[in-house]
Amino acid sequence: MQDNLRMIWNFTKMQGAGNDFVVLDGVRQSIHLTPERARALADRHFGIGADQILLVEDPLDPNADFRYRIFNADGGEVEHCGNGARCFVRFVHDQGLSRRNPLRAEIATGLLVLHESDDGRVSVDMGQTAFTPDRLAFDAAGLETRAAGADTLYGLDLPGEADPVWCSLVAISNPHAVTLVDDTEAFPVGRIGPAIERHRRFAQRVNAGFMQVLDRHHIRLRVFERGAGETLACGTGACAAAVAGIRRGLLDSPVRVDTHGGALHIEWNDQALRMRGPAATVFHGQVDIDTLVASR
Incomplete structure (x- = not known):
């Protein structure tokens, strides 16, 4: 008014x-x-x-x-x-x-x-979820890839990093790149997150997720969000991480996703994707x- x-x-x-x-x-x-x-x-x-x-x-x-x-x-x-x-x-x-x-x-x-x-x-x-590079406006030309279960990992070269960072690509309306790490708390999200978010191969930038597998139904997750920086939780990021873990053969649905802000619960069966939380x-x-x- x-x-x-x-x-x-x-x-x-x-x-x-x-x-x-x-x-x-x-x-x-x-x-x-x-x-x-x-x-x-x-x-x-x-x-x-x-x-x-x-x-x-x-x-x-x-x-x-x-x-x-x-x-x-x-x-x-x-x-x-x-x-x-x-x-x-x-x-x-x-x-x-x-x-x-x-x-x-x-x-x-x-x-x-x-x-x-x-x-x-x-x-x-x-x-619906999607996994092809075109659905994330991602330029995969000439890029090294690895098979991981039913998933394909893409190796991103980042400035100042000796080795490529291997990412799953997941589109859940918005784009996500999910990286498996040994320890989310020890991983340098503040350095690697923005480098992935603004990587030249993502024409529309990307949400960068970092996932630690605790057991087949439980992960920890940190996400550096496109246009927002690291947040206490990211709902689509939690979904992307759970889906990537299932496709890699590391997880089974349902998946509990622990973030710094609390727990989210994800179910996925190739067709339907559902998230529950506060x-x-x-x-x-x-x-x-x-x-x-x-x-x-």
Whole structure:
């Protein structure tokens, strides 16, 4: 709404396994979210602070209940966010926008089906997975590969690294490169993560995941997210890691994925991919968006 020419937006701060979001209701208020405004909202020093900005809108697809859009902390709009999807359905129910359960959400690449259970946890049917380089805008020309079970690993040469880093490629609407490591806590995610994220072979950048296998149903995971940096959890990253581990012959469904922000539970059977985990409201507020942008 406008107040003496000031644009005041109502917002809700939410988190799913520590992956945090500013959620905006674009159904009952007019929201024009530019990259500059998204960056201002996500700024942890001068804004509200978030890994991503989530925008709930009326759907374009007649088969959807709502449209769900995701903007990374760097202002770029992306295809999917699993932890954000769980917060989305909790937000829609808590705000009284809909009582439907399950909900159908329209994202950039199709429809998601989301269900909130009586214990407050949310499960998301994550859609189809893909593994070919073209689905990740990845240039594999001339690159060395290795077979790993049903998977193919691609060796990425990184600046300053003597040996290539071997990655699984997984597309779950958004792109992921998953690397198996001995110890996620000891691995230099802060150095290797951004080098993979911005590797020249990924035309649209990539989310870089680092997975440690604990047993056939349990992994640890850290993810350096495209446009957000390392986050406490990444829902699509957890799905990508579980799927990559199963394809490599290292894991069996279901898989518990331990992140710094909490546990996520993934099921995959070649056809359906489902994620279950928490979603919580932190606080509500109002922001004068243009004053916030001007103050940075």
